[in-house]
Amino acid sequence: MSPEKLGQNPQTADTVLVHYTGTLENGEQFDSSIDREPLEFVIGTEQVIKGFEEGVKSLVIGETNTIRLEPEDAYGEWTEALLLKTPAEPLPPGMGVGAKLQLQNGQIVVIYEITDEHITLDANHELAGEVLIFELTLVDINP
Incomplete structure (x- = not known):
């Protein structure tokens, strides 16, 4: 735990540790870190989808929040242009x-x-066109 980061939101270039559970609108779970190590990524480096990072940036260490991502903030809309013959x-x-x-x-x-x-x-991402719901918990911030 980073005591100097308690009560603060993650900033660009911070390394964050996040536990998450991702579900579709129908409640079907498509991914979760709960039974493994938390996801680690650096804020501002486009390592995760835009909406996920924005949701994490609004948290403080120990806080949990549920976010809803429309396709444009996740994997985009499904498009016929990505069909390859x-x-x-x-x-x-x-x-x-x-x-x-x-x-x-x-x-x-x-x-x-x-x-x-x-x-x-x-060639569309398998979650293209889907609304994604994530329960996020910010575990730690490392500057």
Whole structure:
């Protein structure tokens, strides 16, 4: 615990430790740090989504708050522009619509559609277009 930071909000360049639970509007949990170490990141370095960082910046050590992020403050809207068509090639067994693939550049995509002529891959983030709800607890601030 950083006694000099008690009662203060995190500032740009501070390293913060945050416990969080992320859920969708329907209550489905998609991620949580509760059963592991808190998330550590540096304020102002775009290591986390914009709305998450803004929510953390409003907290003091030990405080918990729930925030609601619209898609534009999270992973953006789902867009057809991120659908990629490639010539149809044989897929490994068990790979079909909805399966995840990693491209040569490391990007994760989802098989969106398969026809005789092409395979369409979805490069949108899996949480694109979703409203995200986070319960955040600021554990510590290290200047």
